[in-house]
Amino acid sequence: MLHRRIYQFLLIYALGLAGLLAIKYAVGLSDYVIPGATALWRTAGEVIGRYSGDVLDTLGVAVVGQVVSVLLALTIGILGRRTTWFGSFIKVAAYNVQAYPIVAIAPIIFILLGDGFLSRLLIAAMICYFPLLLAVVGIMSEPVPAVEHFYRQTGRMRWQLEVKIRAFENLSKLTTVIAGSATLAMAGTIVAEFIAAGAGIGYSIRIALYQSDLAKILVALFMIGITLSVYQGLLEWLGQVVKRVWAR
Amino acid sequence: MRKHYRKGAVAVYVTLAAVFLWWDMASAAEQKVAYRLKWLINMSTVGDILADSMGFFKQAGLAVELKAGGPERDAVRELELGYADFGVASADQVIQAAAKGAPVVVVAQLFQVNPLQWIYFKDKVHLASPADLKGKRIGVTFGKNDEIIMRTLLARAGIADDQVRLASVRLDYTPFYKRQVDLWPVYANTQGVEIGRKLSQAGEPVGFLNPGDCGVRFVANSVVTSERMIAEHPELVRRFVAALLQGWRAALDPANTETAIAHVQRHDPDTPRDILKAQLEATRPLIQPPAGAAVGWIDTPAWEQTEQIMLTHKQIPRPVNVTRRLRPVKE
Structure with missing residues (x-):
């Protein structure tokens, strides 16, 4: 699974790059607009070490942000699973708050919390949290009558058991959603860094943009893509392990 | 009765055709030009605004589309991609682009002092x-x-x-x-x-x-175009630069203070009038050329120094001989 993720990414990246180079040579654009293969290779050699550190820094924040948002989404999703007033309030709130674009809220966060770790973490968690919450609320609100009926009839149903049954029945869905949310956490962290932070790969992309250096941006995109592919592959593998262990 | 209708219809057709023909000729007489600014429209673009609003572009037979700039806009790139015919760029942008083979040339230098x-x-x-x-x-x-x-x-x-x-x-x-x-x-x-x-x-x-x-003279906003534009449409370049610099001269004239503020405020309504006035007064000395030189004068030694600074700080891998990119236009 991991190697499939990686080669699929490499294929997409190579196709995108080939498209750009085809436009460059067909239209006769300079290296300033689209860098040539040599310029790209040279730039990669110059910045790959620094960008590796930056992308790992971003990944670190994204992972913590994702863990926070998964825990939060599970908590709120479990609380909001019931067809009570509170449950419906949670769902409505989740839908409404999701309507606010994070980039509009981000500057306020940076003004209040500064440009350090906390702002990046909060924005990453916010971007990743809402889709996760919607998925968790959906999964947890859906009864599994075939199994739950027995426990209800015998009076042994407790909320912990209900959550376990629904989570187990939808384990594939949950692991897919969590693996998918890694992309959102990473994108959230990069957006935060791009807007105002002073570290991470998003910050490096912003500097490259100031310098009109598309070669650096392409290298950064490669680093982000490959790191994210590995991380998502690991999450999917972890999901399979959990499934196997739980099925025993 | 029918004859009268027919005559009336013919008269309407002829009038409409004449109006469309006149409209077409009028718009064809004005050459369309896209001009990408470096930043959002504010007092730093006052001369560009006046060249348009005081009708200098129109008098030169140009229909200029003033495009506001911003952090994600790059006039040099847009010149090469054909989205703009002229643009405003700082010296470091020009030098970096030249180092990467972009066919960009400088036709006028707007700011004599970097703001x-x-x-x-x-x-x-x-x-x-x-x-x-x-x-x-x-x-x-x-x-x-x-x-x-x-x-x-x-x-x-x-x-x-x-x-x-x-x-x-x-x-x-x-x-x-x-x-x-x-x-x-x-x-x-x-x-x-x-x-x-x-x-x-x-x-x-x-x-x-x-x-x-x-003693650190790092050149700021300058007017740029492509090598191709200079080679293929020298007359258009001359007319554009002349009209644009007329706008900047108008901005320097104290008699146009109120006009300049009114026109800039249309694009920048959030800045109070008294601030705009102070901004205009602060902008004028930055545009003013040295004695004996005209508005838009290109300060060659300052460009050379800018290139040297960029070379020292490894912003460019090798000299680009930027003076070859400076093509002052005679009005």
């Missing part, structure tokens, strides 16, 4: 010479030209990297207002006026560090 300066609280920072920067916490936008300018200033003053603290500049000025950063980069004719006035009114007088006063 990029550093604001500081006079009661906290005492700057008699650049050597006084030692030990200060200085705001720079890492990767942008203000970082290069400040590093050059520090190097010339003999201040090593570890003798100052460079702080990353962000969207808001809070670190400066809280006095966590001693010097903060601003455009002296726009942000500098607004912030300076607010702080002075609050009893906190501010000063400005102008790198130009310390």
